[in-house]
Amino acid sequence: MVVFMKNTASDEEIETVITNLNAYGFDVHRSSGVSQTVLGAIGVQPGFDHRIIRGLNGVADVQRVTEPYKLASRVGRDTPSIIDVEGVKIGGQKITVMAGFQGIEGRKRMESVASNISSSGASFLRGNTLKQRTSFYEFQGLEKDELKLMREISDQFDLKLVMEVDAAELVGMISNYASILVVGARNMQNFELLRELGGVNRTVLLERGFAATVEEWIMAAEYIMRSGNTHVILCERGIRTFESATRFTLDLSAVSVAKTKSHLPVFVDPSQATGIRNHVTPLARAAIAAGADGVIVDVHDDSPNASESGVQTLDFYQFSDLITQIKKVAIAVGRI
């Protein structure tokens, strides 16, 4: 941490800042020039709130130097993490595909989707029965007891089940059925939920909030890890910008940044990000080329009539083609 004193700071003010820093366990190195004094606070105090210093008299600015996370950090690790989800490895050399739908309409349809994505090469089925809608009036998902059905169908087609969980109180129940629990973008900083997820023996796929910085996203992962669960996958799914040609702006730089800063696997959801079917496959390819460990996309058996988010779902042919294409890109970037 570096503390920039104001040009007008008195010696007494500078001394007070140094005393405070020492009290918090930092070594302090003082650089005084003609117009300004700069204090270097050496040491790592993860629990330290630098605003305590910023609020002292005579302080112009405080800059944090070290990153505020540790368990999720890439520093000090030779290789990125590989997470084992009931026998399926995520991360490392391997590219993983998860697919599913946003709403569901009965066993037959679900079987059709599961059967097709499984034979195309996906290893995870995403089913969002409990997804909340922005508006109270928009239609709600299925009842909770349908989780059982989802799990049966997943097992039938040798897929692992991936389910969103949007409330701490549901974590236990959904954990009984799903292999991966998804934290949706809106809940990235729902700390009650994150804490609860820290206590379960399930992998968490943590979507980036659509206004969250990469640092905040990794911090949310750190929060889960610190609460006891280190099996966390990061998932970029678009941020909010002024551009309206796509639903969100997919930030593929964030994939490269997250892979540099953290050892956790990074996924990309091009369906939610773009909201438009035609752009899903090009951006899935781009995600893999940028270094992502996998993608998660929306698929439906009757895409134009899909009950929700219809515009962004792929039909079976399109999905099969997506898998073929990203496999080629994976090989081109030295993965499988």
Place this chain on the structure above:
Amino acid sequence: MVVFMKNTASDEEIETVITNLNAYGFDVHRSSGVSQTVLGAIGVQPGFDHRIIRGLNGVADVQRVTEPYKLASRVGRDTPSIIDVEGVKIGGQKITVMAGFQGIEGRKRMESVASNISSSGASFLRGNTLKQRTSFYEFQGLEKDELKLMREISDQFDLKLVMEVDAAELVGMISNYASILVVGARNMQNFELLRELGGVNRTVLLERGFAATVEEWIMAAEYIMRSGNTHVILCERGIRTFESATRFTLDLSAVSVAKTKSHLPVFVDPSQATGIRNHVTPLARAAIAAGADGVIVDVHDDSPNASESGVQTLDFYQFSDLITQIKKVAIAVGRI
């Protein structure tokens, strides 16, 4: 709702869209030109998800015409709402000031703050004992039993207590002490929490998410109202943009827009928005001039040493001056 068909849409596709719209209860008016057909769907179906139509073959785009909220809407109401919080009226002609701190350090300090803001003219005390921090390592607030202390001090100085609640499970407990429950920006779309707040007999102050549109913000209010609690105050506290001179970008246009679209009272929090002490008072004045019904600001008895968010807290003199200044502006815009 207006449906724009693609130039290439076949008659059959157009008919399918019309049939679907009729099935959902819309009257349809068809406009066919040389290059394109446009369908006007007349009627209001609040629960309707327009993506169902957007996903149909031949559809180029769907535009919603009516707003997706009703209880929070200004349409059909002669005047904005006035909310009575245990005898104190919010909205209408009156400007209200809420003040408090982000962390707390013992009864004496709290009494000092409460005493001073009360004598300066504030009617609400904000105390955030349970506030969650972005990082797991940053320091946590007080224990839950300190709520009682907060309430005692509020009563002592004739202030109503305003507390943030960040988890559905805490709503009941905090309701026992606080007169206003605050939904922080990060929880604006925590639907579990919003639902729970729909069931209590307390006023809710709903902060705008820092990446939420005004429409989504009003929708979140609608969600609480639809769940049974119509006592909702909107609170603008800055959105995320590329500008880094202030912590967030305070969107005062949103105050004017929200007052036009909704009958609910609108507050502004210039402390959280700017994160810088010097800008709090100018922007509090601007908020009132833009039509806000009140402001909520951070105050501390020893501002530079405040335990958190020190850079944005006002000392007692500054706070007293803020009240004097916004009162003058209030009168200038025909309020008191």
Place this chain on the structure above:
Amino acid sequence: MVVFMKNTASDEEIETVITNLNAYGFDVHRSSGVSQTVLGAIGVQPGFDHRIIRGLNGVADVQRVTEPYKLASRVGRDTPSIIDVEGVKIGGQKITVMAGFQGIEGRKRMESVASNISSSGASFLRGNTLKQRTSFYEFQGLEKDELKLMREISDQFDLKLVMEVDAAELVGMISNYASILVVGARNMQNFELLRELGGVNRTVLLERGFAATVEEWIMAAEYIMRSGNTHVILCERGIRTFESATRFTLDLSAVSVAKTKSHLPVFVDPSQATGIRNHVTPLARAAIAAGADGVIVDVHDDSPNASESGVQTLDFYQFSDLITQIKKVAIAVGRI
């Protein structure tokens, strides 16, 4: 400037950085801790590009401490500037109103507008005959010889003429007629234009680019000043964000920030920012309350039929009311 070395930086790399800093005229203070070395470079070298240092081996980050502008800076000045535009003072205690239209349709209309805004209390007439449109196909303004007409009408009603200039080659011609030359948001970093404006004896009103930070905006002013013309007014007119309820997001924090950082007068254009008539007056009031030295708004004699930007223009009654209202707010904040 502070240079953060990487944890892995060798002594040789650190020495190279110090040597470079010395060569550029900086005194260097070195702080070495257990895990990291920080170098404080003391001195002010306005022409120095800190990326030279950031690119050296072993450097983790470089932070600028002092602001990159001098002539526009508030530092070292007791009071903000007052600019005299042919006898009319801008800045200081006084609030100034500029008004006009985006397109024009003949002498009679223009006289009607000029007559009305003059009698309502405006002292500047804005006429944008040469305004470029985003699309090639949108309609162009009047011919150049109409500048003469604009000037005649301004003189007739005792108004100063304010004209946008969007190309360096037009600066000379427009200077012959207008008292204030406007740099539109799109041209805020058109350095050829800024340089040219540095050479004329006219006040420049510099709109903030809609993706420009406050610092870049002040830097553009610095560029004009450094080129020889210190008569510059800053004008905030909205930035681009994800919010679409208004055309741009008016950033009134930027007014407070700019007044703190720079001694130049700051104006606000609520018409361009919001793009919606109903929000113009509330935000004009808020601008004055936030500390702006004046506003510039769109007015038309037949507002709903105005040839361009109709939705945001005020009619004469609305404009007269705006003046009345902002005068009250001006008095409330100690101005006239």
Place this chain on the structure above:
Amino acid sequence: MVVFMKNTASDEEIETVITNLNAYGFDVHRSSGVSQTVLGAIGVQPGFDHRIIRGLNGVADVQRVTEPYKLASRVGRDTPSIIDVEGVKIGGQKITVMAGFQGIEGRKRMESVASNISSSGASFLRGNTLKQRTSFYEFQGLEKDELKLMREISDQFDLKLVMEVDAAELVGMISNYASILVVGARNMQNFELLRELGGVNRTVLLERGFAATVEEWIMAAEYIMRSGNTHVILCERGIRTFESATRFTLDLSAVSVAKTKSHLPVFVDPSQATGIRNHVTPLARAAIAAGADGVIVDVHDDSPNASESGVQTLDFYQFSDLITQIKKVAIAVGRI
């Protein structure tokens, strides 16, 4: 164009709108429901400013249906354009690499860079001698007569010269030396410059403004094309968002969108976008995977000591590796 009338619109107001639309050459289809009337204006009037209608009494909103550009549009074209730059084809199956530096320091260095990038497989040399800096004080590029040197070196190593032009008055001179003229992001809407570029026989590489929508970007291309020059390449180089981990946020969705909306070739500049060396190659790969026709990157012979933008320049080894990698991705997506 579709016109939504207010619920309160009178028959007379509706008739006035219809009369106006007819006068501008539109066929009008009227849909009246219980609560609202919607008017469909059928026809294409490229020069029409829809704000004329939006400003009429009783109008709630106006939605444009057709895109505002024609020459740049993909509609009605079977295949994307291929642009021939003095014998080198851009677009189609082929991936093209442009490389260079931001500043220059003498013939020897320039030869070294040119020699290396040529042997690695680049076909274009970018040299920005005249680049303007944000701050007046930052260092300026070379003198104009060095253009001649740049051209000699390009010829010597069989490279085409790519030069930025930032002022209309320089277009003629730079056209004498460069094969491609670059419009920098800051000048994307410098219409004087765009018009001038419409009159030269050189290919233009048009960078997207960092706050420009994809539509505005294509419109700027349309402006050049309409002015007489159809040889335009689009170049995505990052937009401004709240994320600060990278200098800008590279918007690769925009590549997919632009390829869908326009027939023009689309390039990506990952160096300017990320500002960080380590992310350049991953994002160059991603750009090609997303469908870009080429990339443009910063290279230097002594990267850490490069005079400007050092942090983002690749050294020769890194550049050679980038070419190897994007070629593999190109083949994976069916290109060469």
